[in-house]
Amino acid sequence: EDQVTQSPEALRLQEGESSSLNCSYTVSGLRGLFWYRQDPGKGPEFLFTLYSAGEEKEKERLKATLTKKESFLHITAPKPEDSATYLCAVQPYSSASKIIFGSGTRLSIRP
Amino acid sequence: GAGVSQSPSNKVTEKGKDVELRCDPISGHTALYWYRQSLGQGLEFLIYFQGNSAPDKSGLPSDRFSAERTGGSVSTLTIQRTQQEDSAVYLCASSLKEASGRAFYNEQFFGPGTRLTVL
Numbered sequence: 001e002d003q004v005t006q007s008p009e010a011l012r013l014q015e016g017e018s019s020s021l022n023c024s025y026t027v028s029g030l031r032g033l034f035w036y037r038q039d040p041g042k043g044p045e046f047l048f049t050l051y052s053a054g055e056e057k058e059k060e061r062l063k064a065t066l067t068k069k070e071s072f073l074h075i076t077a078p079k080p081e082d083s084a085t086y087l088c089a090v091q092p093y094s095s096a097s098k099i100i101f102g103s104g105t106r107l108s109i110r111p
Numbered sequence: 112g113a114g115v116s117q118s119p120s121n122k123v124t125e126k127g128k129d130v131e132l133r134c135d136p137i138s139g140h141t142a143l144y145w146y147r148q149s150l151g152q153g154l155e156f157l158i159y160f161q162g163n164s165a166p167d168k169s170g171l172p173s174d175r176f177s178a179e180r181t182g183g184s185v186s187t188l189t190i191q192r193t194q195q196e197d198s199a200v201y202l203c204a205s206s207l208k209e210a211s212g213r214a215f216y217n218e219q220f221f222g223p224g225t226r227l228t229v230l
Binding site: 004087089095099 | 115144146151152153154155156159161167169170202204218219220221222223224
């Protein structure tokens with residue numbers, strides 16, 4: 001069964017304290033892996049798409065990496081405005097449409 | 112430009128009533144998705160529309176749920192005989208059509224969601 005597991009469920013960091021969020025996945029052939037950011041009361045906002053193991057993408061203080069079993073979202077020197085829930089999702093080859101989301105990591109950055 | 116809009120933003124209804132949720136996708140986006148997000152949970156795929164193709168309804172949890180997309184644009188998600196377990200945030204997303212080759216998938220743009228509460 002295709003599934004996505006994110007850890008930790010919640011993470012509290014001090015401003016400037018770098019860390020990583022984990023997304024472990026099991027899928028019968030990976031079309032792509034996606035990271036989204038979701039602020040309270042809003043819909044998710046697209047961050048990255050990764051297609052194959054070894055691929056990396058960066059945006060400001062965020063860097064996403066991908067292996068055959070998991071993806072990491074690295075946050076370098078975070079600021080309070082980086083506080084949000086970060087969602088990971090995968091699209092299997094078996095489906096042209098279905099996207100499977102993890103339950104997210106709630107990130108809080110203290111000033 | 113305008114993003115994805117959804118209405119209403121909040122809906123409170125009584126158990127057993129029918130509700131309709133509306134999604135206006137970004138103009139020109141041919142793909143449209145509906146998801147459900149329960150408190151503290153990830154997004155649950157419900158249904159997918161792509162152009163004039165038959166929709167992928169594989170995520171609909173029961174036959175009380177249905178959706179249509181008129182003219183390839185606006186979509187309506189209907190829940191009949193609502194139950195308390197239907198309470199959740201319903202999110203709509205749109206994207207450009209899936210491209211060929213490596214860039215098979217385009218980023219999804221989400222609306223703000225409709226918070227449904229069934230009493």
